[in-house]
Amino acid sequence: MKQLKAIIMEIVSKILSGDRRAVARLMSLVEDNQPNYTSALAELYPHTGEAHIIGITGPPGSGKSTLVDKLTLEFRKRGKTVGIIAVDPTSPFTGGALLGDRVRMSDIALDKGVFIRSMGTRGHLGGLSTKTNDLIKILDAFGKDIILVETVGTGQSEVEIVKTAHTTLIVEVPGLGDDIQTIKAGIFEIGDIFVVNKSDREGADNTFRELETMLDMNKSEGWKIPIVKTVATSGKGIIPLVDIIESHLQYMHETGKFQELKKQKIKDEFMGIVTDNINSYIRNRSSEDDIDALVEKIINYELDPYTAAERIMNSLKNTSN
Amino acid sequence: MEKKIRVLVAKPGLDGHDRGAKIVARALRDSGMEVIYTGLHQTAEQIVEAAIQEDVDVIGLSLLSGAHMTLFPKVLNLLKENNAEDIKVMGGGIIPEEDAEKLREMGISKIFGPGTPTEKIVQYIQNSVE
Structure with missing residues (x-):
């Protein structure tokens, strides 16, 4: 028992001194629900709370991973370190998973200021895994300024990310349906920022307008939800998007909503x-x-x-x- | 909860043939493992960094370009430099037997040639991780 405690303490001190292997190892202990990992999280807790947690959600193939890659490049240019948690679905039949979000993130794969972790949902519905919050805490304690959480490709009701992130981005693409989709309850209600990705494609203006109309129906107090057009593959629209993400965080702090959200979380x-x-x-x-x-x-x-x-x-x- | 086996499937070097790697990735997924797929044209540095961040048990390298005698040892060396030589490295692709022998001596734990049934790969990984 004492030995296990010593191992845990060693992992914790390694994480706090910047050891990537220790970070990755603790993440696995957490995901595998190994005994005593909670005492490591307890030790790390005082070192958390500094990171800006940004959720990125949207349908499969909408370009979330590519956006994460390009957002990370821009945040790095602005001097921020970045942690990434990319969630993909676990098979309900075999328990296996193919985690393929890294394929789109090779631009940032060797940057020592970036840490990327892929996660299977492991039976949890809602767009994340039950352990996503714990992994966020580990990256937070590890000192990452920005934590990008990419959900599984979502349909209509995987809204859990809004409880996890300070700023939630909904990524849409042209051609997925008419404006009735945008007034359904669920995913369209949780965005702080809407992104129309692949906006060089036909129908992008329609998608933009439909979102605009939907957002016009919102009560106009507080944060006015912006819509940003991007082409993630070429980097178009990324700089204004990062500007808006930063101003959302500022808004959250100035209005006290950050504290409110933190308390609720x-x-x-x-x-x-x-x-x-x-x-x-x-x-x-x-x-x-x-x-x-x-x-x-x-x-x-x-x-x-x-x-x-x-x-x-x-x-x-x-x-x- | 039991420990989940995590495997990195990577294609180092310049060849663009990833059909085999995808079939293996799919078979490992179907056996209940978590497979991190990194895609084409990975450098040895990228592969080792990904293996560390993802805390994988095994790296599976697929290579058909003929550069295995340079790239496989490079992965092994980088693992050593990062104190991560406990991560097992396996290879697959067009690799002549005399090269396979040398690679095994260097520390590649297994080479799977063309036509290997995927069940054999699954079983080998399950046995070697336990």
């Missing part, structure tokens, strides 16, 4: 950890046999699932007294 995350702990506590306290016995009764209609759940809760209350 911490609360959600904290309650999530509590719930996880309760879950594993229940799993540890109640043997699989006890649970199976209850399940058997529910199957035979001797008991209903609600009363059975109450019995489990009551047995916990009794043992904790």
Whole structure:
């Protein structure tokens, strides 16, 4: 036990002194849910909170990875270090994943001021993995100024990124549907900045106008959501996009929304950890046999699932007294 | 949760034939591994940096240009320089047997020639990571 503690402390001090291998190793421990990784995150926590977290979401093939590559180049020109978390889907059938976002990021692959990590969703829906927030914290403690989080290619309702990022970019491309899509609930409600990528293609002006009309319907107080046209492959529109991203962060700070969001995030995350702990506590306290016995009764209609759940809760209350 | 095997599949050098690499990547994915695919024309430096950041267990190099005797050892050396020689390196492609022998001596853990069934690659990786 003591030895494990020593290993964890060594990883933590290596991360804080800039060791890339230690960063990558802790990320794997976290993703694989290895015991005691939380104590490493606990040690790193005081070193977090400085990074600007930027979410990039949009349909598959809309150019998110290429945008991340070009945004990173621009942020680096402005003297910022960048961490990237690129999420791709895990197979629900085999548990395997093909993580291919790096293919578009070779411009920045050797820059020591950049750290790129690919992640599978590992069964989690919503566009991210359950461990994405932990990996963000590691990059934050590692000292990255900017953290770009690229979600899986999203459809209509993978909106989890908005709870993770300070600034959320929705990437759209021409030719994906009519303006009815833009007034549906879900992904169009979460953008701080809209990007029309591949804007050299036919239909880009239509897409721009449809988004404009949709955004005109918003109440006009606070941040006015901008739409930026880009051609990520050539870098067109990237400089104005980075300007806008920076001004969004400034807006968040000036209006107190940054603090508000931070509080909400911490609360959600904290309650999530509590719930996880309760879950594993229940799993540890109640043997699989006890649970199976209850399940058997529910199957035979001797008991209903609600009363059975109450019995489990009551047995916990009794043992904790 | 159990440890997930992570593999980097990379194409070093200048040849543009990535069909084999993609088939292997797909087979590894289907066996439940996480495959990080880096695409064509990767330098040894890019491959090693990606392997470190992604904390992979295995690097799979696919090469059909004939430059394996330069590029494979370069990857091994860079891993050593970065204290990452615990990451296993395997190769595939058109590699003559006498070269394969030399590469194994240098530290490439396995060379898979053309026509190798993908199950064999999957099994080899599973055995060597455990």
